[in-house]
Amino acid sequence: MDGHNLEDSKQSTADMSVFQSRFQTMSESIITKIDEMGDRINELEQSINDLKAEMGMEGSPSPLAPPKQKSDGANQEDDSA
Template sequence: MLFLLQRCSHTFNLSKLMAGSTSKAAQDLTAVMETTMQTLQSKFQNLSDQIIAKVDEMGTRIDDLEKNVADLMTQAEMEDKNETKQVYADFEERTSLSKL
């Protein structure tokens, strides 16, 4: 997009198109067009910077979310192992008591 704006700025540079013409109107129009193109370029650059910042922020949030999910999965696995051990211990205790 910036390339397009720069290209338009060069295309609309009336002072180059009207080589040798020194009319005040042509100079004024050239100045207005150049100012307008610079303003548009600046606005597009600001929008581009904002989008990049938001994408970076989203990437950080996704990384945090992935870490939290991994932590929860690890915690769930540990709880599952503890429950399995407890069930096994209860089973062992019942079977050893029933043998008495």
């Protein structure tokens, strides 16, 4: 039985090595893709800023965060609080 356990142990160690190798490869691939995505986002942000500068809108707020519009006064909040 000791020989059988030794073989199982060797197989388990080999399986773990294969698993670790695959995990490392997948991790590196994911990190590379995240880095590439970050670079693309940075390029997109720069392109947007360049377009805004060309249009003379450097100081305007982001279109994702439109300024609060005040209505008839019924729903105005006191911002000084």
